[in-house]
Amino acid sequence: MDEQNRRALLVIALLATQADGEQDEREREAIRATLARIGGEELDHETLLQEVESGRHELGRTASELTSPETRELAYELATCVCNADGAAGEKERAFLGELSRALGLSSTVTERFRREADALASAPLAAANTDSEIDEQIQRQAILCGGLELLPQGLATLAILPLQMRLVYQIGKRHGYELDRGHIKDFLGVAGVGMASQVFEGFARQLVGGLLGRAAGGFLGGLAGGATSAGFSFATTYALGHAAKRYYAGGRKLSAIELRELFTSLVTRAREIEPRHAADIASSARRADLGALQRLLTG
Numbered sequence: 001m002d003e004q005n006r007r008a009l010l011v012i013a014l015l016a017t018q019a020d021g022e023q024d025e026r027e028r029e030a031i032r033a034t035l036a037r038i039g040g041e042e043l044d045h046e047t048l049l050q051e052v053e054s055g056r057h058e059l060g061r062t063a064s065e066l067t068s069p070e071t072r073e074l075a076y077e078l079a080t081c082v083c084n085a086d087g088a089a090g091e092k093e094r095a096f097l098g099e100l101s102r103a104l105g106l107s108s109t110v111t112e113r114f115r116r117e118a119d120a121l122a123s124a125p126l127a128a129a130n131t132d133s134e135i136d137e138q139i140q141r142q143a144i145l146c147g148g149l150e151l152l153p154q155g156l157a158t159l160a161i162l163p164l165q166m167r168l169v170y171q172i173g174k175r176h177g178y179e180l181d182r183g184h185i186k187d188f189l190g191v192a193g194v195g196m197a198s199q200v201f202e203g204f205a206r207q208l209v210g211g212l213l214g215r216a217a218g219g220f221l222g223g224l225a226g227g228a229t230s231a232g233f234s235f236a237t238t239y240a241l242g243h244a245a246k247r248y249y250a251g252g253r254k255l256s257a258i259e260l261r262e263l264f265t266s267l268v269t270r271a272r273e274i275e276p277r278h279a280a281d282i283a284s285s286a287r288r289a290d291l292g293a294l295q296r297l298l299t300g
Contacts, residue, residue: 008065010208012075014052016082017197019096030198063103072104077155084122086196124163124298126170139242142168147235148285158203169245176249191257192264231282232275240267
């Protein structure tokens with residue numbers, strides 16, 4: 001995949017983050033920070049973001065820059081995951097995906113199957129079977145699983161990380177006597193500093209830009225360096241969310257928004273320090289992962 005295809009995919013991902021027309025400043029800043037973190041000096045992220053926000057990158061023209069059937073299908077897969085990040089795609093997002101599908105020349109057989117699977121994951125119930133493990137053990141296990149999912153080639157694997165993280169927060173809250181709904185958990189993630197669309201976008205963009213700038217070898221999701229970076233990112237985010245939730249709900253939800261965000265940030269730093277010790281476990285998790293079984297578990 002050459003620079004033209006990678007850049008077009010990155011633009012389509014950015015367009016997908018805006019598809020619902022409701023991107024708030026917090027989400028916008030998260031995406032800007034993502035591009036700044038992963039782009040380095042080689043990518044003028046501010047210019048790219050401004051071009052997308054000002055409408056200079058028209059969807060049909062960008063889609064025409066993709067030069068192979070594989071990259072066109074990948075573009076739809078990527079956009080669908082971003083549109084489903086904060087729940088099953090709404091009317092505006094479905095309209096965007098329909099326009100993208102037509103621009104890419106994809107058959108409804110391809111797009112509908114993937115869209116249904118993505119919708120099911122995005123709407124996965126929060127409740128799950130009780131676990132007897134200690135909270136710290138559960139957090140570590142889920143962080144390793146989410147890190148491993150980033151090493152898989154399917155876009156749905158990245159999307160599956162969000163319901164796993166939401167379910168982890170739900171289970172921790174319940175253990176401390178709080179019955180949480182989806183809206184509360186989304187607010188918790190947002191206050192902590194985890195934008196849902198921006199997190200899915202970052203998972204893809206880290207690997208896209210890694211290939212674009214020559215820091216990863218082996219293709220879009222197959223690049224070992226890019227994949228390892230994304231795996232570390234998802235491990236750290238899940239670890240930090242779990243331990244922030246543990247502290248927050250065990251303490252009676254008394255942390256302010258500023259205190260919660262500061263706690264989450266410090267926990268991310270801690271997670272990045274310990275992640276190398278779990279690199280082999282993350283790789284092993286990816287080798288054992290059965291995405292189909294995971295989808296059935298989440299949606300069943």
